[in-house]
Amino acid sequence: MRRRSSRAGLALLVAAAALTTLAATAAARTTAAAASPIVIGWAFDSKGAMAPFDGPALAAAQLRVKQWNAKGGVGGRQVQIKTCDTQGNKPTIAKACALKLIGQGANIVFTTCDVDLAAPVVQEALNRGILAVAPCIGTDQMGPKRFGPKGRLAFSFGNVAQDEGSAMAQYAWGRGWRSAALATDNVIVYFKDITASFKARWLQLGGKIVAEETYQDPTFHGSNVQNAVSRLSNVKADVIVTSTAGAYGALGPFITGLRTLGNDTPIINSWAGDGNYWLPKSPAVSNYYFVTTASVFGDDPSAAVNKLAKQVKAGTGGFVNGSAAIDGIVTAIKRSSGSTKGVRLAAAMERFRRVPTLSGLVSFSPKIHTVFGRQYRVIKIQDNKPKVVGTVVAKVVVKI
Secondary structure (H helix, E strand, C coil): CHHHHHHHHHHHHHHHHHHHHHHHHHHHHHHHHHHCCEEEEEEECCCCCCHHHHHHHHHHHHHHHHHHHHCCCECCECEEEEEEECCCCCHHHHHHHHHHHHHCCCCEEECCCCHHHHHHHHHHHHHCCCEEEECCCCCCHHHHHHHHHHHHHEEEEEECHHHHHHHHHHHHHHCCCCEEEEEEECCCHHHHHHHHHHHHHHHHHCCEEEEEEEECCHHHCCCCHHHHHHHHCCCCCCEEEEECCHHHCCHHHHHHHHHHCCCCCCEEECHHHCCCCCCCCCCCCCCEEEEECCCCCCCCCCHHHHHHHHHHCCCCHHHHHHHHHHHHHHHHHHHCCCCCCHHHHHHHHHCCCCEEECCEEEECCCCCCEEECCEEEEEEEECCEEEEEEEEECCCCCCC
């Protein structure tokens, strides 16, 4: 009886030791997994037309990552950003960048601030089930609308055009303007969607559209900006509405052309027309307005935004979306119990409702994967001097 008891006890001790060893091994593996970094692969344009937008957003994101890591990271995991330069968003180089970043273990892939130019990078991420994020794409095409079912993994922390164009119309209406002339730069979806969204909301408010012109900026081989200027110069309107970027080469000639011909009608633009890097020295730009996410001129309503803008030497207000995107990703990972799987992060982000970030409150939906509901800064440039003159939040996300 004693021998049997001893043997049984010895067996129990061996089994207990084995279980302890297995548990310790599993715990070690869990700890090692938890400690592995969260890798963000960021494909950006350092030299091309998107550089004024991509660079500051990346710089803001890098600063925000340092802040999160100083607090212990996300669930005990540090965050790393690995970059690759798309060199003007050339499709072959952009695709190679995506593959390089994915090969380096990217859990999430970031891309440039225009959906057409971002597509090669986005598609490579989606094909592998990886969340694809842009800091400032401004269309609803960064999602299922363009990329189909796989597009559920694509999001942007820019402002969706249906919200931004609506906010522009709301601000113009509040100024007492009642007739508008539209000038659409038709080279990219975002530009076209902005003017279309302005028009939709403007008509809802009771405004009149007195003229509609189109043009193509020089960056995309356009040469007809002055034709649109000539036709608009004699149009009587309370406001002229456009969406184009200073970096694309049409904005300065568009404004200068109208003023030279004696047309001093107020011009309002989207976030694309942010910044003062593109301003001609003579004649100085005046009576020009644009909406944006943040002011880079030291007069933003938020002291934290002003501090960050100075740190990253931002050229446009979209820089703040780099910080917002990092905060959004951190929130999604936390709400997914630490997972970085694309489907889980996407499901969490589709449920974002007024999530606080440095850029304001961020919301998504299953259909709209680009931010709506933020408060825009309205900036006026007079004699080449920018100044915040108001804020506006769209009351309606219009359908176009």
